[in-house]
Amino acid sequence: MIRLNRLDEEAFLLNAELIKxxxxxxxxxxxxTTGDRIxxxxxxxxxMRRTLEYHQTKGLLPPTGKQS
Incomplete structure (x- = not known):
């Protein structure tokens, strides 16, 4: 989940896996992916940064800026 704000500044959590x-x-x-727009x-x-960070914490993407 990533934390975002609607135009009225109301905070909400979005399941980043649903972003098309x-x-x-x-x-x-x-x-x-459901067709809804926010x-x-x-x-x-x-x-994009928050989505990538979310996927990195799940281990789906390697951390950025680190070399093995």
Whole structure:
């Protein structure tokens, strides 16, 4: 789950596994695999960063900036 804010600044948790794609128009729109769309205050890059961090904590992606 990643923490985001709606345009009215209400915080909510989003299951990052449901993200289909993210658009910047100029607000950030998140389209879910269910077809639902959510508009958030975070930038597209911030949503991507939080999503990647979420997947890294699950062990699905290697940590960034570390070499083996």
């Amino acid at each position: 794609y993210v658009e910047s128009r100029p607000d950030t729109f998140i389209t879910l 508009v958030v205050t975070q930038s597209m890059d911030e949503v």
